[in-house]
Amino acid sequence: MDYNWIGNQIAMLRKKKGYTGERISEILGVTPQAVSKWENGKCLPETALLPKLAQTLEVTIDQLLMEREITITKAVFSDGINSTDITLILNQFIIGNCLHIYLSADSLGINLKTNRLGVALVEYQLPNGVYYTYVVENTYLTIDKDTKGIQYSGNGQLEIVAAYFGTGSDYQDCLSKIIHCNFFHWKKIHVDTEVFPSLPSADEIEYLTLVYLNENGLHVISAAEKETLAYNRGKTDLSLEDTSTCILTGMKVLRFEQGMDCTWAGAMTTALNYMGERYTYEQIMGISGACYRFSFCDIWDWSATDALVSFDYASILFGSLGYEAIWANRLEKNEREKERERIVSDILHSKPVLAINLRIAPEWGVITGYAEGGKRLYCRTYFDQEYLNEQEEYLESDFWPFLIQHFGEKKEELSQTQRLIASLNAMIDSFEAPCERGYYQGSEGYEHWITGLCEDNLWNDSSLENEVERRGQVNDALLLNLGDARRCAGVYLNECVSLLHQEEARMLNDIAHSYTKISERVLEFREKLNKRNGKILCYNGSIQMKLNMNLRNEQILLLKDIKVKEQQLVEEANYLLDCMAENQR
Numbered sequence: 001m002d003y004n005w006i007g008n009q010i011a012m013l014r015k016k017k018g019y020t021g022e023r024i025s026e027i028l029g030v031t032p033q034a035v036s037k038w039e040n041g042k043c044l045p046e047t048a049l050l051p052k053l054a055q056t057l058e059v060t061i062d063q064l065l066m067e068r069e070i071t072i073t074k075a076v077f078s079d080g081i082n083s084t085d086i087t088l089i090l091n092q093f094i095i096g097n098c099l100h101i102y103l104s105a106d107s108l109g110i111n112l113k114t115n116r117l118g119v120a121l122v123e124y125q126l127p128n129g130v131y132y133t134y135v136v137e138n139t140y141l142t143i144d145k146d147t148k149g150i151q152y153s154g155n156g157q158l159e160i161v162a163a164y165f166g167t168g169s170d171y172q173d174c175l176s177k178i179i180h181c182n183f184f185h186w187k188k189i190h191v192d193t194e195v196f197p198s199l200p201s202a203d204e205i206e207y208l209t210l211v212y213l214n215e216n217g218l219h220v221i222s223a224a225e226k227e228t229l230a231y232n233r234g235k236t237d238l239s240l241e242d243t244s245t246c247i248l249t250g251m252k253v254l255r256f257e258q259g260m261d262c263t264w265a266g267a268m269t270t271a272l273n274y275m276g277e278r279y280t281y282e283q284i285m286g287i288s289g290a291c292y293r294f295s296f297c298d299i300w301d302w303s304a305t306d307a308l309v310s311f312d313y314a315s316i317l318f319g320s321l322g323y324e325a326i327w328a329n330r331l332e333k334n335e336r337e338k339e340r341e342r343i344v345s346d347i348l349h350s351k352p353v354l355a356i357n358l359r360i361a362p363e364w365g366v367i368t369g370y371a372e373g374g375k376r377l378y379c380r381t382y383f384d385q386e387y388l389n390e391q392e393e394y395l396e397s398d399f400w401p402f403l404i405q406h407f408g409e410k411k412e413e414l415s416q417t418q419r420l421i422a423s424l425n426a427m428i429d430s431f432e433a434p435c436e437r438g439y440y441q442g443s444e445g446y447e448h449w450i451t452g453l454c455e456d457n458l459w460n461d462s463s464l465e466n467e468v469e470r471r472g473q474v475n476d477a478l479l480l481n482l483g484d485a486r487r488c489a490g491v492y493l494n495e496c497v498s499l500l501h502q503e504e505a506r507m508l509n510d511i512a513h514s515y516t517k518i519s520e521r522v523l524e525f526r527e528k529l530n531k532r533n534g535k536i537l538c539y540n541g542s543i544q545m546k547l548n549m550n551l552r553n554e555q556i557l558l559l560k561d562i563k564v565k566e567q568q569l570v571e572e573a574n575y576l577l578d579c580m581a582e583n584q585r
Contacts, residue, residue: 016074021035078118079118084110127145131149160211171206177196205225247369251380264308267365271407293311297439311426323410427573428574431570432570458471
């Protein structure tokens with residue numbers, strides 16, 4: 001009998017169980033010196049002590065005394081929630097330096113009490129080191145002296161070695177999905193059937209089960225659909241996160257009169273920047289084509305300033321940037337629960353959600369978080385500043401939004417030249433677009449705006465005073481948005497000049513310069529209008545805005561000039577596109 005081998009075995013098993021020599025001596029009623037002598041191979045424990053020593057170390061007496069090349073140092077059977085130690089059971093089945101056993105909850109006498117997948121995690125000792133292995137339930141576990149299992153790489157972070165999605169009786173391997181998630185450096189893994197597709201036969205709740213290795217050994221964790229697994233700060237461990245509340249911190253502030261007056265493009269820029277996409281507001285306006293937008297409604301509706309009220313600039317932008325666009329449009333109340341789930345999923349994946357009519361008025365903003373599982377929404381809008389206190393980063397939404405826009409899967413994006421072509425086509429199409437739901441676009445929009453300014457009965461004493469003021473406010477908002485949009489057109493197109501060669505570049509530079517001049521003229525007139533009225537207009541309409549006949553006539557002449565100029569710019573853009581197409585042949 002090899003005293004040294006037995007001593008090393010006792011010391012190794014003691015350390016694996018986390019016992020000190022003093023603690024073993026207390027359990028067995030001997031001195032610490034006696035334990036030290038055993039472990040140093042000076043002598044063996046007394047025969048009467050062997051049963052209790054083996055029980056404490058969770059091995060058999062034979063495994064303590066008979067030299068072998070395999071020792072199960074730790075083994076548990078777990079569904080990621082509940083765990084049962086099976087170290088002693090496995091050690092009893094080692095025969096001739098080989099373990100071969102069929103593992104199932106039933107054969108082990110374990111009641112998991114859930115429909116989750118059970119996994120056996122095994123740590124074992126060979127002469128050349130400590131290894132780990134695992135098997136899912138209802139399969140065979142085989143270990144012999146030549147079985148080299150998993151060893152921790154020691155890189156400081158956890159390593160996911162297996163992943164399954166489904167139930168204990170019906171599941172599929174999804175490790176490739178986890179590898180995909182890790183490529184994007186996700187801090188959290190939200191369990192849903194979009195990321196982890198459900199089996200066709202699944203009618204019950206399914207679970208994500210992960211087996212991972214870190215410096216403390218092999219572990220299993222499980223999360224049900226709609227739950228989230230979160231990495232700790234050093235990415236050394238995983239835990240189940242409370243997802244009833246989630247807030248995306250650090251979203252940029254949105255304000256009017258700060259160079260981002262198109263609320264859709266402002267919200268879009270803020271959301272994309274949060275996701276790491278470094279686009280400027282001017283680029284979003286230009287790539288989408290919203291920098292060329294103009295709409296007017298004969299009833300002088302505030303919504304005419306909305307970028308998407310009459311033309312689909314969003315699809316152009318999403319296609320150019322490579323994102324799938326997912327919409328929720330005027331949902332019925334019985335459809336809201338499913339939409340809440342999508343909002344929750346996006347927020348948990350660190351993806352902000354765009355929406356209109358979150359607070360105060362129907363303008364675009366960003367959903368930045370939720371509470372109570374999505375029953376309460378937090379947001380960033382253009383109406384926050386005067387209501388936020390020092391302790392608040394976001395305000396709660398006042399309303400359920402009637403239009404919601406999600407960022408779907410990221411695909412291949414267009415080249416900068418392709419984006420420019422799409423932008424110029426949007427310029428042409430939107431200027432010539434027909435009336436949409438009472439909103440006149442482009443050329444027709446200018447004509448109806450001019451007609452509205454010419455109608456004296458809309459501006460004199462025969463009209464209700466509050467209606468005159470409202471029209472003045474809408475007129476100011478139209479001027480502000482027109483000047484902002486054309487400024488963006490000039491900036492974006494000027495950035496694109498370097499994409500083209502010689503004559504094409506000169507033509508694009510001229511178009512960019514013309515839009516910049518239009519912006520300057522519009523904003524100069526608006527400033528003059530505001531000075532004439534004595535104050536700068538606030539969105540809430542608390543300041544009176546009236547247009548006398550002279551001011552209206554001056555604005556009419558300005559709009560007529562702009563309409564003619566923009567018609568020329570459309571023709572120049574058409575010619576430029578033809579030249580670009582010809583040169584590409």
